[in-house]
Amino acid sequence: MLSKKSVRSGAAANVGDGDGPLQFRVCPSRAGYYIGTYCGDCGPLTRESEYYARRRDAELDLRNQTVRWRH
Numbered sequence: 001m002l003s004k005k006s007v008r009s010g011a012a013a014n015v016g017d018g019d020g021p022l023q024f025r026v027c028p029s030r031a032g033y034y035i036g037t038y039c040g041d042c043g044p045l046t047r048e049s050e051y052y053a054r055r056r057d058a059e060l061d062l063r064n065q066t067v068r069w070r071h
């Protein structure tokens, strides 16, 4: 299991949940797009950001490390 602290410090790229690599992804949902952790084996795991109306905005924040993390 991954702590939120390690996720938010950017360590997630090199940490797995036990069965595959973990990474941040922009994920679609009914409420909007969000940035969450994604396991290559299991699929989406957690939502870590606020919702975005547009995928492009979420992708930009992820790239620029200016993500609006959820509270």
Ligand SMILES: [Zn+2]
Residues within 6 Å of the ligand: 017, 018, 019, 020, 039, 040, 041, 042, 043
């Ligand atoms: Zn997994």
